Amino acid sequence: MALPALLTNFLPSSIRPNQHSFLLVSRPCSSFSSPSAISSGARFAKCSLTIEDQDTARRSANWKPSVWDYGSVQSLNTDFAEDKYTEQVQRLKEEVKGLFHKEINQVAKLEFIDVVQRLGLGYHFETDIKNALSSIYNNTEDAQLSDDLYAVSLRFRLLRQHGYNLQQDVFQRFMNKMGTFNESLKEDVRGLLSLYEASFHGLEGETIVDEAWNFASKHLKDLNLDEVPANLASNVSHALDMPIHWRPNRLEARWFMDTYEKQQDKIPCLLRFAKVDFNIVQSIHKKEVSNMARWWVELGANKMTFFRDRLVEHYFWCCAMVFEPQYTEFREMTTKLTCMVTLIDDVYDVYGTLEELEVLTDFIVRWDITDVDKLPLKIRACFLALYNTTNEIGYWMMRERGINPIPHMRKVWADECKAYIKEARWYNKGIKPTLDEYVDNGVTSIGGLIMLLGSYFLTTDKPTEEGLDYVSNIPSVMHCSAKILRLNNDLSTSSYELARGDNFKALECHMNETGASEEATREHIKHLVRKTWKRMNRDVFEDYPYSGFGPFLGACLNLARASQCFYQYGDGHGLPDHETKAHIVSALFDPVPLD
Ligand SMILES: CC(C)=CCC/C(C)=C/COP(=O)(O)OP(=O)(O)O
Numbered sequence: 338m339a340l341p342a343l344l345t346n347f348l349p350s351s352i353r354p355n356q357h358s359f360l361l362v363s364r365p366c367s368s369f370s371s372p373s374a375i376s377s378g379a380r381f382a383k384c385s386l387t388i389e390d391q392d393t394a395r396r397s398a399n400w401k402p403s404v405w406d407y408g409s410v411q412s413l414n415t416d417f418a419e420d421k422y423t424e425q426v427q428r429l430k431e432e433v434k435g436l437f438h439k440e441i442n443q444v445a446k447l448e449f450i451d452v453v454q455r456l457g458l459g460y461h462f463e464t465d466i467k468n469a470l471s472s473i474y475n476n477t478e479d480a481q482l483s484d485d486l487y488a489v490s491l492r493f494r495l496l497r498q499h500g501y502n503l504q505q506d507v508f509q510r511f512m513n514k515m516g517t518f519n520e521s522l523k524e525d526v527r528g529l530l531s532l533y534e535a536s537f538h539g540l541e542g543e544t545i546v547d548e549a550w551n552f553a554s555k556h557l558k559d560l561n562l563d564e565v566p567a568n569l570a571s572n573v574s575h576a577l578d579m580p581i582h583w584r585p586n587r588l589e590a591r592w593f594m595d596t597y598e599k600q601q602d603k604i605p606c607l608l609r610f611a612k613v614d615f616n617i618v619q620s621i622h623k624k625e626v627s628n629m630a631r632w633w634v635e636l637g638a639n640k641m642t643f644f645r646d647r648l649v650e651h652y653f654w655c656c657a658m659v660f661e662p663q664y665t666e667f668r669e670m671t672t673k674l675t676c677m678v679t680l681i682d683d684v685y686d687v688y689g690t691l692e693e694l695e696v697l698t699d700f701i702v703r704w705d706i707t708d709v710d711k712l713p714l715k716i717r718a719c720f721l722a723l724y725n726t727t728n729e730i731g732y733w734m735m736r737e738r739g740i741n742p743i744p745h746m747r748k749v750w751a752d753e754c755k756a757y758i759k760e761a762r763w764y765n766k767g768i769k770p771t772l773d774e775y776v777d778n779g780v781t782s783i784g785g786l787i788m789l790l791g792s793y794f795l796t797t798d799k800p801t802e803e804g805l806d807y808v809s810n811i812p813s814v815m816h817c818s819a820k821i822l823r824l825n826n827d828l829s830t831s832s833y834e835l836a837r838g839d840n841f842k843a844l845e846c847h848m849n850e851t852g853a854s855e856e857a858t859r860e861h862i863k864h865l866v867r868k869t870w871k872r873m874n875r876d877v878f879e880d881y882p883y884s885g886f887g888p889f890l891g892a893c894l895n896l897a898r899a900s901q902c903f904y905q906y907g908d909g910h911g912l913p914d915h916e917t918k919a920h921i922v923s924a925l926f927d928p929v930p931l932d
């Protein structure tokens with residue numbers, strides 16, 4: 338019997354135990370034409386055409402196939418799920434819990450909390466951390482907490498992270514009459530680094546925190562790292578690459594374990610706990626991603642090669658949003674929704690003609706499959722996949738949690754498809770929107786809103802109609818998260834998108850509107866990203882009227898963090914065979930070695 342295309346596409350090339358190469362697909366793939374420079378203004382640049390579905394001329398993105406072998410993903414080893422590790426972790430947890438009650442000075446306590454969080458263990462000690470920070474917030478007697486740049490910045494960062502709106506004035510004593518930081522502080526590398534990390538917790542209008550960011554960034558970049566102790570130097574490079582506040586916690590934990598290991602004053606039971614816990618949680622994630630691979634293969638999604646086949650990457654986005662072990666339903670169902678986002682995004686951006694997309698939009702807005710045969714075969718299959726997946730999740734929610742989210746999900750899908758069709762019309766009519774018009778629409782067309790809606794109702798035991806209404810009306814925190822995702826995406830993908838024939842993205846809109854250079858435009862968009870982070874930092878301080886919002890707020894921050902990481906070095910979603918692959922291997926597939 339001939340193998341279906343999916344299986345022949347994903348046969349493993351070689352198997353090497355103890356490495357994850359066996360998970361990777363090795364086969365020649367069509368080369369992706371390199372993008373023309375943005376600044377060349379290639380508005381309707383070349384794209385290859387193929388004839389499919391009723392002889393319609395279509396664009397093609399020549400997507401690279403998945404880098405993962407789905408057969409291997411379905412049979413991942415989940416050794417750390419065994420009882421012996423769970424028992425070990427319980428013992429270690431008790432031991433570490435005891436350390437929270439040890440009498441140590443306030444700065445040492447802050448450092449301890451920071452290490453616990455960076456090792457990925459914060460979720461085990463939410464109450465202990467809350468209690469410790471509350472007493473540190475109320476302590477005004479420890480001189481080091483107000484006079485030492487390192488300690489003041491660390492305290493500011495951790496308190497802000499946990500919802501205390503500490504005033505920016507705490508940095509005033511390090512500044513001169515000109516309103517800038519004292520130049521002598523540039524010798525204090527540890528202090529500068531701590532100030533730099535703290536400055537990412539600023540709010541709009543906080544000029545002192547902005548100045549802190551300018552000052553610390555400049556002097557950290559100017560350092561000769563060869564003259565700095567090795568571990569500190571490595572922390573500085575890591576921070577300049579991406580601040581802690583913008584990093585997905587699982588990736589940070591994996592990196593930080595190796596760094597902490599080299600620290601002279603490390604606490605061995607804490608490190609051991611971090612390693613074993615990481616591997617246990619990873620085993621849960623592996624089980625989930627293998628379930629997802631099974632679903633994807635059974636769906637036969639490979640037969641629709643005109644969209645990006647990125648199942649594992651989609652799962653990784655969801656895992657970055659909410660990683661804690663108890664949220665399997667969120668990760669699995671939202672992975673399915675994210676697959677649908679990519680599928681439908683590619684139908685609108687590349688595959689469909691404007692006329693077909695107008696009809697498709699009408700079907701999605703009406704949420705009605707009557708006369709679905711009016712749609713061309715492949716587009717019909719996509720619509721049905723999206724429709725069935727959404728309804729299946731709605732049915733599960735009704736059965737398990739007694740509430741029907743389908744009307745809310747329908748609304749978000751409808752809004753998303755209306756945003757897509759607007760972009761398709763712009764493209765087809767040669768309309769060049771202003772940056773504001775574009776971003777306003779782009780926050781919806783990036784697809785994150787459906788994932789964030791899911792992060793409310795799929796992580797809450799008792800979702801309510803009021804909570805669903807609130808989230809589906811897109812509160813500011815959710816809007817900011819999607820905006821950061823959109824801007825980061827455009828910073829990295831628009832040159833490719835223009836080359837294959839897609840609408841103007843943020844960069845081109847701004848360049849077209851203002852005549853600014855590509856370089857200046859990139860700086861402007863990065864500035865908008867930082868500005869949006871500041872708004873989101875404030876939004877998480879708000880009092881939310883509904884219970885069970887914790888994971889939702891975390892997911893908003895974490896989706897933005899995931900976008901910082903996926904798009905940091907290019908299009909890590911569309912072309913995921915570099916940094917994204919390495920991230921997935923280290924966070925999802927490779928256990929931490931235990932000695
Ligand atoms: C986190 C999410 C939503 C992941 C889903 C993948 C996705 C649609 C990415 C953006 O694709 P793109 O680069 O083609 O975006 P667009 O076409 O909107 O510019």
Ligand SMILES: [Mg+2]
Nearest residue numbers: 682683686834
């Ligand atoms: Mg697209």
